[in-house]
Amino acid sequence: MSDKTGEEKFRGCLIGQAVGDALGFVVEGRPPEVCREYARLMFFRDEAASEERPPVGQYSDDTQLARELMQSYAERGGFDAGDYARRIRDIFAEGRIVGNGSVTEAAARRLASGMSWRETGTPPPAASNGSAMRAAPVGLFFHDDPESLLSAATEQGIITHADPRCSAGAVTVAGAVAAVFRSGPLEPAAFLDDLAGLVRNVEPGFAAALKRLAGWTPLPPGEAAIRIRSEGVGAYEAARYRRWRGITPFVVSSVLWSLYAFLKSPDSYRQTIRTAIAAGGDVDTTAAMAGAISGARLGLRAVPGELASRLTDRGTWGFRELSELAAECHAVSLRG
16 A cells, blocks of 8 residues: 555544434434434535534534544654543633533543543443444554454543443444454455454354344345344443433444445445435434544545535644644654
């Protein structure tokens, strides 16, 4: 792979995540029937922001925290869990976070109290997707080093989420990005089998779910969503997410749905995002994860420019800044 191609994939991964996140953020938590119609149109509406409606192109904590991970990597010249923990602490303490999850916020408060990042993760049975949603950059950093990928994806995750299922979700997303970063044909069953092998020693139940997903990828989205939504759900998850319609923030179902959306159309970024959003529920996160994987496979050119150009984090960190950060991280990875 040429340096230019690698840089294109770094840019595609981060911008692909941000666009999916921003598109999904508009209808986060809405039911499937609303999200299906929105996904059919899928564009940023020029409407005034309000408490219910984010500014046009605004992405959420999913991309903010992935961006912070990449900033840490660029500035430190490699992965540094302690520095990343400091960044998580600061983005919450300074009120810069957008659409934050309660589990990550609680961990950030523990970081601010002086606890070690190795001890601040929320313990089981809380198993939301906050560590998986930001793990895609790890797959870029260590696309050719599975052991370092496994270690870094786990360490960045346990800062906020200590449940092994959360670690497995983070490793899965990073592993998916690493797999598609390497050029070559994509066969869904083999792809999922490789991911299952990567997470088997992290959380065997998650590995088994990845293998089952291979049998669900041929199903139409409505049928697949029913199976994926119920995968791994116990009494705690059923009670916590009882009011959600569509895909919930439970790490198992949201990561599986993101993979399903990608595998249904691995050569179309637009269709991947449409599928991710159309299921309803936690669609900023599912579209962010699916968009990161799709962007890492197809590169920046596959991400619609008319959408990417609207990206913003309350007037900062738009397309140009994110793209430059991705290029800087690519340069660091070549030196490593």
